[in-house]
Amino acid sequence: MTVSATKRTTYPQNWPAYNEAQTNEKRLFQSLLFDLCRGLEYAPQTHGRPRMPLADAVFCATFKIYSTFSGRRFISDLCDAQSKGYIAKVPHFNSVFNALENPALTGIFNRLIAKSSMPLRVIEQDFAVDSTGFMTSRFTRWFDQKYGTKMAKADWVKAHICTGVRTNIVTAVEILDQHAGDSPMFPALVDATARNFAIREVSADKAYSSVDNLLAVERHGGTAYIPFKSNACADKGGVWEKAFHFFSFKRDEFLARYHQRSNVESTVSMIKAKFRDHVRSKTDVAMKNEVLGKILAHNICCLISAMFELGIEPEFNSAQKVDGLHNKSLF
Secondary structure: OOOOOOOOOOOOOOHHHHHHHHHHHHHHHHHHHHHHHOOOOOOOOOOOOOOOOHHHHHHHHHHHHHHOOOHHHHHHHHHHHHHOOOOOOOOOHHHHHHHHOOOHHHHHHHHHHHHHHHHHOOOOOEEEEEEEEEEEEEEEEEEEOOOOEEEEEEEEEEEEEEEEOOOOOEEEEEEOOOOOOOHHHHHHHHHHHHOOOOOOEEEOOHHHOOHHHHHHHHOOOOEEEOOOOOOOOOOOOHHHHHHHHHHHHOHHHHHHHHHHHHHHHHHHHHHHHHHOOEOOOOOHHHHHHHHHHHHHHHHHHHHHHHHHHOOOOOOOOOOOOEOOEOOHHHO
16 A cells, blocks of 8 residues: 655755844844934924924834833833934933824835835745734724623724735735725735836735736736635636636646745734734824834844845935934924
C-alpha cells in the first residue's frame, strides 16, 4: 500500500537581518517618522494660543501609538526624541491626545501612509484587499424583547486596506462607518494604489466579487483574482465572463494565485499584535486617526525590515530642516 503525505510549505527566515531590524527598530522608527513629517505646517496663525507645530503633532501622536504606552508614561520617550532634534519641545500629554482629535490629521495620515509605502514600489506588484475592525471602548446597548434582557456589544472602527503581498506594506486605506460594505471600497483602494505602484495582480475574497471590481483592476493593467459565489454564472460577458471561465476551468491555477490573499490577513495580524486590536480614543475623529496611526506605524516598521532584508534605503523628499528643527515661526 502506498501512503502519500502532504508536505507543509515552509518559508525561510533571514534571522540575522531580522535580528538587526528588531534591535534597531525604535531608533530608526523615530528617524523615518521625522523625515516623513518634515514640511508639514499649519496655515499661518493670526490669533489665539500658539499651537503645537503640525509636524510635531503628527510625530508625537504616531510615536505614542507605536509605543503602546499611556500618555503619561510616554513623556520620557518624547524627552529622548527632543534631545535628538525630532521635536522642538516636549508637549503636555494632553496635547498629544488633542492632536488626535484634529480632523485635519485624517487626510495627513492617509497621505503619509501612501508616502511611506512608496520606497517599496520597486518590490511590490501584487496586492491583496480586505477589511478589519478595531474594538472601541464605546458600547451599543438595547433591550431584547424576545429574551427580556438588556444586551450590549462594543462598537468598532472598520478599516479597508490594500497591502503588498511581499512586504505587507499598506498602500491604501479607507475608513468609513463600522457597517460600510467591503465591495464598494475596492475600486478606491485599487485606484489609490495604482497612483504609486504598477499593479500586476490583486487578490480578494468572494465578498468583493463584482463586475466593477474586476474592471477596477483591469483598467490599471492588472488581473483580479476574486473567487465567484456559488450562484454566479457567465452571463455578463466581458471581463466577468473571462474571469468566470478561468475560475471554473483552471481552478488549480487560480487558487495558486489567489493564495496570495492570505498576506492581507498577515498584515492585519501584524498590526493588531504589535499595536493592539483596540483603540483608546473616545470620539469618532480620534478613533479614526488612531487606527490610521497604527497603520502608519506598521508601514514604517515594514520599511525598517526591508532595509535589512532587501537592502532598501527609504528616502522621502521633504522640506529642509531649519537649524535641525521645524520651522520656528510656528511656535
